[in-house]
Amino acid sequence: MKKSLVLLLVFVMFLSIALIGCGSNDKSDSTDIQIPTETSANNTPTEPEPTEKDPALDVDKNPALARGNVLTVATTTLDGKFNTIMSSSMYDNWITSLVFDGLVTNDAKGNVIPSSAKKWDISEDKLTYTFYLNEGMTFHDGTPVTAEDVAFTYTAIADPDYDGSRGSSVADIVGVKAYRAGEVDTIEGIKVIDPLTISFTIEKPNVQKIRAFVYGILPKHIYEYDNWDAFKATMNRPVGSGIMKFEEFKVGEYVKLSRNETYFGKKTKLDGVIVKIQPTETATAAFAAGDIDLVNPPPSIESYEIMTSTDIGTVQEFVGNGYNYIGLNLRNPKLSDKRVRQALAYGLNRKLFIENQWEGFASICNTPISPVSWAYPASSSLNDYDYDVAKANALLDEAGWIDTDGDGIRDKDGIKLSLKWTAYNDIDWPINLVSLAKEQWKAIGVSLESELMEFNAVKDKVFDKQDFEMYNMAWDLSIDPDPTPIFGSDADVFGGYNAVGFHNERADEIFALGTQEYDQSKRAKLYQEWAILANEELPYIFNAYRDEIWGVNNRVKNIELGPYYDWTYAVKDIELDYVQ
Amino acid sequence: MRNYLLKRVLQIMPVLFGITIITFFIIHTAPGDPTSKMMDPRMTVAEKMRLKEKFGIDKPIIVQYVDWISEVVKGNLGYSWKFQRPVAEVMGERLLATFYLAAVSLLLALLIGIPSGVISATRQYTKLDYFFTIFALVGISIPSFFFALLLIKYFAIDNSIFPISGMRTIEASSWPIGAQIKDIIAHTVLPAIVLGLGSTASFMRYTRSSMLEVIRQDYIRTAHSKGLSERVIIYRHALRNALIPIITLLGFWIPGLFSGALIVEQVFAWPGMGLLGYQAIGDRDYPLLMGVNLFLSFLTLTGNLCADLFYGLADPRIKYD
Numbered sequence: 001m002k003k004s005l006v007l008l009l010v011f012v013m014f015l016s017i018a019l020i021g022c023g024s025n026d027k028s029d030s031t032d033i034q035i036p037t038e039t040s041a042n043n044t045p046t047e048p049e050p051t052e053k054d055p056a057l058d059v060d061k062n063p064a065l066a067r068g069n070v071l072t073v074a075t076t077t078l079d080g081k082f083n084t085i086m087s088s089s090m091y092d093n094w095i096t097s098l099v100f101d102g103l104v105t106n107d108a109k110g111n112v113i114p115s116s117a118k119k120w121d122i123s124e125d126k127l128t129y130t131f132y133l134n135e136g137m138t139f140h141d142g143t144p145v146t147a148e149d150v151a152f153t154y155t156a157i158a159d160p161d162y163d164g165s166r167g168s169s170v171a172d173i174v175g176v177k178a179y180r181a182g183e184v185d186t187i188e189g190i191k192v193i194d195p196l197t198i199s200f201t202i203e204k205p206n207v208q209k210i211r212a213f214v215y216g217i218l219p220k221h222i223y224e225y226d227n228w229d230a231f232k233a234t235m236n237r238p239v240g241s242g243i244m245k246f247e248e249f250k251v252g253e254y255v256k257l258s259r260n261e262t263y264f265g266k267k268t269k270l271d272g273v274i275v276k277i278q279p280t281e282t283a284t285a286a287f288a289a290g291d292i293d294l295v296n297p298p299p300s301i302e303s304y305e306i307m308t309s310t311d312i313g314t315v316q317e318f319v320g321n322g323y324n325y326i327g328l329n330l331r332n333p334k335l336s337d338k339r340v341r342q343a344l345a346y347g348l349n350r351k352l353f354i355e356n357q358w359e360g361f362a363s364i365c366n367t368p369i370s371p372v373s374w375a376y377p378a379s380s381s382l383n384d385y386d387y388d389v390a391k392a393n394a395l396l397d398e399a400g401w402i403d404t405d406g407d408g409i410r411d412k413d414g415i416k417l418s419l420k421w422t423a424y425n426d427i428d429w430p431i432n433l434v435s436l437a438k439e440q441w442k443a444i445g446v447s448l449e450s451e452l453m454e455f456n457a458v459k460d461k462v463f464d465k466q467d468f469e470m471y472n473m474a475w476d477l478s479i480d481p482d483p484t485p486i487f488g489s490d491a492d493v494f495g496g497y498n499a500v501g502f503h504n505e506r507a508d509e510i511f512a513l514g515t516q517e518y519d520q521s522k523r524a525k526l527y528q529e530w531a532i533l534a535n536e537e538l539p540y541i542f543n544a545y546r547d548e549i550w551g552v553n554n555r556v557k558n559i560e561l562g563p564y565y566d567w568t569y570a571v572k573d574i575e576l577d578y579v580q
Numbered sequence: 581m582r583n584y585l586l587k588r589v590l591q592i593m594p595v596l597f598g599i600t601i602i603t604f605f606i607i608h609t610a611p612g613d614p615t616s617k618m619m620d621p622r623m624t625v626a627e628k629m630r631l632k633e634k635f636g637i638d639k640p641i642i643v644q645y646v647d648w649i650s651e652v653v654k655g656n657l658g659y660s661w662k663f664q665r666p667v668a669e670v671m672g673e674r675l676l677a678t679f680y681l682a683a684v685s686l687l688l689a690l691l692i693g694i695p696s697g698v699i700s701a702t703r704q705y706t707k708l709d710y711f712f713t714i715f716a717l718v719g720i721s722i723p724s725f726f727f728a729l730l731l732i733k734y735f736a737i738d739n740s741i742f743p744i745s746g747m748r749t750i751e752a753s754s755w756p757i758g759a760q761i762k763d764i765i766a767h768t769v770l771p772a773i774v775l776g777l778g779s780t781a782s783f784m785r786y787t788r789s790s791m792l793e794v795i796r797q798d799y800i801r802t803a804h805s806k807g808l809s810e811r812v813i814i815y816r817h818a819l820r821n822a823l824i825p826i827i828t829l830l831g832f833w834i835p836g837l838f839s840g841a842l843i844v845e846q847v848f849a850w851p852g853m854g855l856l857g858y859q860a861i862g863d864r865d866y867p868l869l870m871g872v873n874l875f876l877s878f879l880t881l882t883g884n885l886c887a888d889l890f891y892g893l894a895d896p897r898i899k900y901d
Contacts, residue, residue: 067751079663086664163634163664165620167627232664251673252851254750274750277849281729285737286744456612456864464612478622485621495625 056554057579062312063290064553065579069271071556073567074278074286074295078255080236082246084216085157086164094275095255097568099140100216100240101265103131103150110374110479110564112210115265116145116217116241126205126518131213133196137264139219140245147198151190152220154200155179158187161228169212174201207515207523208480216240243268243571253277266572273571284551287313293553293576294567299361299546307551316550321372321563323365324474325540326421326433327462331501332469334417339399341538345385347392347444353436354544357429361549365542367531368475368483372563374520375481375527382535392444403445410445418447422461422471425452430472433543462499472543479564481527484511487539502539588888592881599877600649600870607866608641614661614864635661637866648870657874658867662860667871671853677747678845678852682837684768685776693780694819694826697787702814704792712784719781728774728847735770742770745849771848775841779833786829790822797821823894831887835879 059065064072075091082095084102105115114120117131137145157166158176170176175188189201202209222239225231238246243265244257254276259268278286280297284306287295297303299317307315328335328344335341354362366382369375396402401410401417410417421437423430431452438448453461462471475486485491489508491498510530517523550561555577559570567574614635615628632638636647651658657667700712736744743749743766752763794800795818803813841854857872859865891898 072750081664088662161634163631165623165631167630168622168624171624171627229659235664248753250851252677252849253746253748256750276746276750277851279745279847279849281725281847282732282744282849285732289737289740289744291744454862456610456616456862459616460611460613475621485624493625495628497621 072274072292074292082238083235098244099238099242101242103213108565128201130199139241146195147192149220153218172202287551295551299549301359313553320548321370322476339395343392343395346388349387361547362544365545367535377528377531420469421450422468424455424458426455657871660868662863662865674853684772688776689779693783697784700788701791716781716784719777775844794818794822827890831883834883
């Protein structure tokens with residue numbers, strides 16, 4: 001009885017201490033919360049009170065606030081090719097998409113929307129595209145934007161000396177072939193109708209053609225050239241009609257842009273934008289220190305933790321429009337049977353790999369369309385090839401691959417089921433995946449060898465020579481989901497992208513129908529059928545959809561990033577907190 | 581002397597020529613080409629072939645080499661495929677930043693490395709000697725990217741004494757000139773220390789061992805018996821002789837500072853040319869790669885020539901006819 005009393009007392013004491021502890025915590029919490037509400041209440045009168053206590057404007061806490069009304073974005077490189085028809089890196093594209101405006105652009109969902117062209121007509125036969133430009137648009141030097149400038153831009157891409165990567169986008173315009181051959185001086189299919197109207201005529205209907213008109217309009221009077229080298233010499237000082245004006249480029253350091261006060265569309269509230277080189281090694285730390293407002297590090301727990309360590313920023317995360325995969329050479333007798341391919345998929349624990357490799361910043365992929373696309377089918381219609389050794393073994397038995405000599409490796413007609421994987425060692429995931437596959441495929445009687453080489457060498461072996469058994473790589477997809485260039489029979493040529501040699505009649509039919517179908521919901525149905533077909537046929541062992549993560553400083557408001565909507569699209573809406 | 585110089589300079593030409601032949605052919609045997617990086621599914625095979633023709637990579641290697649070398653002889657290093665601008669321009673605009681960083685770190689290395697090497701040697705087996713020896717050992721062994729990140733963590737992130745990276749503050753262009761210079765110096769400190777550490781340690785080790793050998797020579801004993809002061813013996817007689825191997829080292833070190841700045845420039849986002857050659861390999865940008873190679877070979881050869889000439893200054897026994 002006595003003992004229990006003591007126990008009770010001790011218990012009461014603990015409880016009271018705990019309660020006191022809670023009480024004091026509650027108190028400090030509530031005072032913390034009260035401070036800002038008090039000051040904001042004080043601020044409502046017209047009398048301007050110092051806002052030093054507002055945590056959103058506390059420079060000591062968030063040093064980024066001292067950088068003024070200028071958005072600073074981290075990049076890893078700047079090539080200085082700030083030209084809409086020449087740029088070849090995503091980072092240079094950031095600059096061009098702010099400095100220049102194309103005829104059309106896209107919204108956050110990837111739909112084509114007007115930009116410099118207020119509207120456009122597509123003729124009955126789907127061959128002629130007529131664009132009507134907005135009235136009153138000017139370039140940064142005050143010169144009006146006219147249809148002549150548009151014609152100049154697309155004629156420059158068709159120049160016989162053109163050596164950028166957009167050449168294919170004008171190849172189907174009537175008269176480009178003759179122009180490239182030097183037979184004519186103008187392109188028949190590009191017609192300036194009046195200063196604000198221009199039409200393009202193409203040879204063959206193509207539903208995605210409209211997306212070829214996104215390239216920013218170059219002012220003819222500035223970019224007109226005597227020879228192609230002279231044109232390229234102007235790349236590092238761009239002049240366009242976009243939302244931002246180019247100010248300065250320091251090689252290896254940064255690009256500075258300022259607000260275009262005469263922009264015809266919605267003007268930005270930012271005074272300027274700085275895109276600054278910040279090496280990957282220190283980018284997240286620099287973000288946490290408030291040196292930069294936006295950063296796009298490789299997705300990992302580590303990046304995430306560093307970026308949120310100082311509480312001055314948040315992380316935006318979304319699934320990217322792309323996937324990585326293991327390509328299988330379907331010409332190879334060992335891999336031409338789809339049951340073998342399916343067995344390899346069942347026999348590899350991709351889920352485990354993805355969890356360990358990307359720590360939650362990737363999800364499993366089973367078809368060559370990203371879930372962010374409108375063409376993605378219902379997930380339930382896809383086989384997820386969950387890790388299942390028994391199923392893998394059954395499929396291989398069924399396909400006639402049986403271990404006849406008892407060495408642990410299956411064989412058929414005297415050929416052993418041993419495969420060679422050509423992987424690149426520039427980054428670590430392929431190497432990790434290969435070692436997992438070696439171990440797990442051994443369990444289903446498949447032996448795996450690997451050869452590691454540098455990315456360019458793998459690319460050469462796979463695409464240019466088609467001399468491989470399996471390889472790994474990733475695709476960054478365009479907004480339009482047309483799979484023809486990757487899986488069409490026509491793309492199975494040396495240098496083409498159908499390196500695995502995938503030939504499927506129904507698939508080719510779908511692809512052909514898909515590019516001629518102008519109703520998006522009907523088109524989606526076609527591609528959903530393709531997604532299910534690819535999921536069954538497995539021209540690749542699909543691996544993962546990777547996420548993208550962006551660190552966003554708390555001072556940056558009105559920004560919602562997505563796979564089709566990078567920060568340059570958001571510039572028109574972004575507002576920044578800052579202190580003078 | 582003048583004949584010797586002329587002879588040596590003339591020798592550089594055929595050597596450089598030989599280097600270009602070897603490197604050009606080795607580089608071009610690597611699989612892949614500049615269109616490899618254009619992995620855009622929207623680019624058709626026909627378009628790719630058209631570009632290959634534009635770049636001239638559809639021709640036999642011999643023809644490509646002759647095309648290239650005949651332009652180089654005229655002083656034209658060609659056109660970078662990646663930057664799509666003249667190679668000389670691309671290298672030129674980054675050269676100064678690299679040269680500045682290399683000069684500062686070399687100066688640092690000489691000013692710290694040689695005196696501490698001398699002190700180490702003259703006070704062999706003292707605590708000071710052990711301290712310098714351990715310092716040199718650490719300096720040589722520590723990987724520069726690790727050391728760089730360590731410095732950034734302590735001096736830039738945890739305590740913001742120096743900036744994290746870059747060569748200047750972007751807003752600095754509107755500051756008074758004095759503040760701008762201060763800003764650049766603040767940005768130089770960490771990369772110069774990282775780049776200079778390895779050289780400092782090496783200079784220290786070489787000076788120490790070379791000095792140890794020299795101070796046991798007869799003529800030093802003679803100087804001692806003549807009653808000369810220790811200072812004069814060490815710095816006038818001994819050091820001058822001990823410097824000869826250091827000069828050789830220096831001749832090799834200068835090109836190394838340019839190519840070795842790769843890691844430092846990467847980690848500190850220094851706008852130099854260290855990364856150019858490295859990235860040019862990945863991009864298969866042959867003209868740029870050849871330009872960088874040519875520049876580094878030229879530096880190596882002239883570095884050696886300078887070292888040979890400096891021997892004469894340091895050691896009166898060496899004479900050139």
